[in-house]
Amino acid sequence: MAADLSAKLRITEIFHSIQGESTRVGLPSIFVRLTGCPLRCDWCDTDYAFSGGETMTVGTVLEKVAALGCPTVCVTGGEPLAQKGCLELLKALCDAGYSVSLETSGALDITPVDDRVSRVMDLKAPGSGEEASNRWDNLARLTPRDELKLVLSSREDYDWAVRQLREHRLAERCPILFSPVQGQLAPEQLAQWILEDRLPVRFQLQLHKILWQDSKGR
Ligand SMILES: C[S@@+](CC[C@H](N)C(=O)[O-])C[C@H]1O[C@@H](n2cnc3c(N)ncnc32)[C@H](O)[C@@H]1O
Numbered sequence: 001m002a003a004d005l006s007a008k009l010r011i012t013e014i015f016h017s018i019q020g021e022s023t024r025v026g027l028p029s030i031f032v033r034l035t036g037c038p039l040r041c042d043w044c045d046t047d048y049a050f051s052g053g054e055t056m057t058v059g060t061v062l063e064k065v066a067a068l069g070c071p072t073v074c075v076t077g078g079e080p081l082a083q084k085g086c087l088e089l090l091k092a093l094c095d096a097g098y099s100v101s102l103e104t105s106g107a108l109d110i111t112p113v114d115d116r117v118s119r120v121m122d123l124k125a126p127g128s129g130e131e132a133s134n135r136w137d138n139l140a141r142l143t144p145r146d147e148l149k150l151v152l153s154s155r156e157d158y159d160w161a162v163r164q165l166r167e168h169r170l171a172e173r174c175p176i177l178f179s180p181v182q183g184q185l186a187p188e189q190l191a192q193w194i195l196e197d198r199l200p201v202r203f204q205l206q207l208h209k210i211l212w213q214d215s216k217g218r
Pocket residue numbers: 037043044045046076077078079080103104105106121122149151179180181182206
């Protein structure tokens with residue numbers, strides 16, 4: 001069935017930049033940032049997307065994306081899956097031939113997302129203050145096309161992440177990303193722990209924050 005292009009979405013911004021996160025890091029990409037999030041991660045760098053925004057149809061978002069002329073699209077937020085219309089947007093983007101990734105907190109069911117989308121899902125560590133929001137049944141749904149990210153603010157978070165990695169055999173499911181919370185955990189410290197423990201994970205630094213000091217981190 002075709003996507004519903006009349007479905008409505010609340011959108012904070014649509015922009016063209018260098019992908020700063022996930023295994024797609026470095027690729028020119030279009031970002032579609034959906035407004036609103038039911039979580040409040042302690043260290044969230046995107047609180048400007050919690051409210052405001054502009055209502056648009058999926059069809060209008062497609063037109064704005066097409067005008068930016070880039071084959072790779074990242075749908076993010078806020079929490080994109082908190083809006084029903086997000087599923088229609090993801091399907092419409094895939095139908096139009098884009099290579100699509102979705103950044104999601106893992107607090108909402110990822111099952112209904114179009115199979116062609118690469119789901120980049122966070123597992124919220126205790127330091128985020130949102131550990132209780134993790135939907136643990138999402139883990140079993142991850143495929144090698146998806147990615148799992150753990151954003152860590154301390155040694156306690158790191159130890160917690162290593163336990164999850166082992167207990168849920170996460171590295172067998174999909175690529176695993178360990179990223180320091182910017183300004184809270186020194187990147188070189190996290191890198192050293194990963195090396196010492198011989199972890200099969202990918203160290204990640206938000207590239208856009210190295211490239212640009214813009215408060216919105218484009
Ligand atoms: C702003 S969130 C939007 C998507 C979704 N709500 C989520 O949490 O995955 C995009 C990504 O930025 C990460 N992020 C947010 N603030 C950060 C920070 N201060 N340092 C490192 N990563 C951060 C999140 O963990 C998430 O992986």
